[in-house]
Amino acid sequence: MAIRVQLSPRQAEARAEYESFTREAVVPYADAWDREERIPEAFFKDFAARGYLGAAVPPEYGGGGLDAVTFGLLNEELGRGCSSVRSLVTVHGMASYAVARWGTRGQRESWLPRLATGEAIGAFALTEPGAGSDVKALAATARRTGDGYRLDGEKRWTTFGQRADVYLLFARLDGRETAFLVPRDAPGLTVRPVTGILGTRASMLAELSLDDCRVAEDALLGRPGFGLAAVAATALELGRYSVAWGCVGLAQACLDASLAYAERRETFGVRLRDHQLVQRMIADMATGTAAARLLCQQAGWLRQARSTESLHATWLAKYHASTTAFRSASDAVQVHGAHGCGGEYPVQRYLRDAKVMEIIEGSTELQQATIAESAYHARPQTTVPTGGPTA
């Protein structure tokens, strides 16, 4: 049983519900969904009916309006079962949250009730062939017309792009970074499925082409010039937070699988769990997972308090949790030996999924650069001599 600190009784109850849902409705199917590279429609319906898609939608629009820690727990438990399902909560949550935060009253009333019930699925379309980490290289364009906007450009790696009904999409309007809500049926939008991806294989990725794509006036979200700095940043903050918690679940799954296997498997007349070098891997998984969970909880408390510190705390959490998940998954495969490489055990899926976590929502290297820069900001401004060479 994982150590948890300071969950309220309601949060503990919610966690138990998410855990049992994941155990019954996700874990038994996750490997098949990974192989089939899709999540079946029946699951979307069941998931939506339980209100999980409304997690990031405020209650006044029919959503769950979960507090930050409870939202995190949902991501952790789903992440334990299937990172693709957790990705659904992530990207759908990002679109929902951006509309709730920056939408006009009309946009909120039009989209949020549908996003809350899952009648509409949302996705996040920022990345382009020439713009990944370097989001400022955004090249898709928008121009004003008499009755709305025309969009041109290419989007890549859109999670659940195959299934989405609306895309939170970014383009340059008169050169300025701008967010749009592009409905799936917008004329001029083509959605192509992406298959054969390394990890989160069931996350139904798509590429989008916008060819003189027509959207109405009310597709503009926020204000021109604030598409990245406010709208995408808000969405990515939630996304990063969601992925961080998902990685805690993924690392926990690696630990659980390794404990079970090392208990059963014998080599040289003893169980694997009795070999000290195997114990080292298990100890690192257990410690790394517990530390990641605490960093996520800290980020959650700060998010709840709407503290300016929450952004930095979320970067720490995502960086630590994603690197821990990858290391844990690599060790989990190692503990399983050849069996870990086959399809019989989920650990090879965990490893593939964990690699993705180090790339999305700010790659490991970008996290490192940002965290190091913030460490300088956080440094006390004193003039204590530090010794060493001086200029």
Place this chain on the structure above:
Amino acid sequence: MTTADHKPQILAFLAQFFGEHRLAEDEDIFATGFVNSLFVMQLVLFVEGEFGITVEDEDLEIGNFNTVLALDALVTRKRAVGAADRSA
């Protein structure tokens, strides 16, 4: 209360991003090169938390955020609207 000077708190918050650099009240924050991609979100969270206002989509104009004077004016305006709403 709504005409209070918010500049000292705003300057104190911004100081953490600017190291040794002394920010002038009318200096363009975004032109200084000191701020990163998280800055706008931090600024929004700060003014909301510190002054009890809500930054809405129509407030997203660079002219509301680019100097200490502009931020002070934004806060004053939002607090006046908030106070009027509460007394209505």
